[in-house]
Amino acid sequence: MVGRWGRGSEPDPELRSLPFARRLAYFDGEFERLRRERRLPASSSARLRALEPLLRRGPRRSPGPRSALAAGALLLLLLLLPCGLLRAGPAARFLSFCGRALLIQVCQKYPTVESVQKVDPKVVLQKYLRQNLPLVITDGAEEWVALRDFTVPFLARLFSGHPVLQNTIVCSYWDSQDSLEKSPSVFLEKIYHQRLAHWAVQWKNCNKAAAKVIRGFYLRPYFLPAVVELAESNWLLMAAQTENGGTGDTFVKVGDHDGDLLMWIAQLQGVFEVQLLPKDLCANNCTHYTLRLSPGEAVAVPLQMWEVQYRPSSATAIGLAATGNWLQDSR
Template structure:
């Protein structure tokens, strides 16, 4: 059992496997569209139900965090360091160039608070319910989503400081509706079709600027990114349960 990739078989897994027939939805895509004032019906019919990603340019204009001049990673790190419910939280995934040696998020955040530490990146997934709820103070439900869509079940933090690279970092996501909100700085991303569609559909590359949101369902796409060439970059990614044709 040590060498098995999954201890318990999921009887529904086969429903989400791509087939050659699914690839017609992505074979003609050439770029990720950028839109504003998006209606939910248009988002659903023209993009999500067709496995086409898009960038919503005005998704975050009303969010208080976007109008806070001094917002930066201190706000997020202090959230975890000062909330007693979050002191012992352990992220399901933590990736960084600083080689923390463990998934001790508390120790890692204390480390990057030091002015002696520079040129770093990190992303981690919150799966502990207290951490998921706590991070929600930094984002809101986008205006273009129907109230029938469930809140995010997991969320991620992507941060960097003066870290320059063109090597993509892969983020292992659960199946569902994925939304990446750029709070500060920018992010370069790559969306790659899953097998077997990777042989007939192109990779989609793009840059997400401050205040923009990348929206896609990862039934079709894997997501990779690297931080923008800004001094500071902060983004929050959410994973939401999604069914084809959701209304």
């Protein structure tokens, strides 16, 4: 099959006439045969080298077996990914690699995380989210009630006194004390009464009624375009720096994304130091970014490429986060 692909990477006309399921089965068989015959590059670095001419969009030349294979894989990737029709198998795994290789090219050319304000949501979608590029929005949370109200005493009263928050169980709870109760109200009471010197806690408000209570304190981020559908749940991230302000505070990862494509974090009190770590294959080829978020600022992070972790860079730091996906729309 590879030998039939010409300069334009066009498949055999007979193959194009087959039903889609038959074509997919054919390609799966071809990739399996290439793997058995050891004609498929075995290592990640070798596969990346095979893809480099295509990724750089250099001058055309007659493709060898590897570059033709890469051309075919990229063409299939473009055809199959929008349809959600890839299945498990050697072809799917190789095409998945091709997608990650394209992401590597993106992050290698992105020297810093840009900061913007009064940004058009359409620009955010086209220039950043769809390119898997994070960005900081310096006015992302300026008009929120939470920016003024969310302090440790206020949250301690809210979670211990509000009938909905008091009687619902949160998800993905974690605190630095490994508390048995797994309860925001219990932990916040400890903090409020200053029984802890330095601490960190995060939890996900996954109950619909509880998440709605928290949403009453903030607006939908203005920088997110209408095609971004936010999850109903939201996160609270809280931490206090060590007494001497040193680097003893370890970074805490924000997990449990439920497969969402986007996370935003808004800084409400104090300062968080946020690290963006490239995922999987990108980790060996791309740098990580360290940001400092001040009150009123927000960061939008595409989760396909990046993992998010944070630590306090002030006496007390409080942030709010949520995830979401963007729907298909015309470009």
